[in-house]
Amino acid sequence: QKEVEQNSGPLSVPEGAIASLNCTYSDRVSQSFFWYRQYSGKSPELIMSIYSNGDKEDGRFTAQLNKASQYVSLLIRDSQPSDSATYLCAVKERAAGNKLTFGGGTRVLVKP
């Protein structure tokens, strides 16, 4: 069974610090990777998508993909209390009808 693994947390970071989240996946042919943020009681919001090895930056967020090691990470710079949420890693497999497989999520707490 194809899996996407994340540490459940909570990951506690002081305001202004960098939050580092990791995600590993088991399906070597996965091709598309997504990070979503989900506030309690709300649906997920897309933060970043990444398809190629290396880094991709968008504002305070940087996604890093290493297909050889089968991991994808998300860095949140200058963390704010409003970043406190659960972050979900999702992977799209090449031959799975476009469906996403989600990790269990990492809960992030940014303390003022």
Add this chain to the structure above:
Amino acid sequence: GAVVSQHPSRVICKSGTSVKIECRSLDFQATTMFWYRQFPKKSLMLMATSNEGSKATYEQGVEKDKFLINHASLTLSTLTVTSAHPEDSSFYICSAREGEGAGYTFGSGTRLTVV
């Protein structure tokens, strides 16, 4: 950006009744929509993939006769929870993709409580 509208946001129903949840893609055509269920403090679990004009594809362990999915147009998919029971109480979320290379946009979710 792409918007997926989901209704209702909350519903309380009596055990044994049926509940319909609607998802609409507002500014794009979604040939495929995905339906998820999420229990408290758990991740999203894919229930089924809804294809316009054809039968939905259900994930293993999901009862197709209990969770009826209809995708009659390129902008509307519905999920009907039939003969609901308290264990069906959950957060149901739909998702669609505008096209290849685009991210997956989620509806706002429906909190179903069966009493």
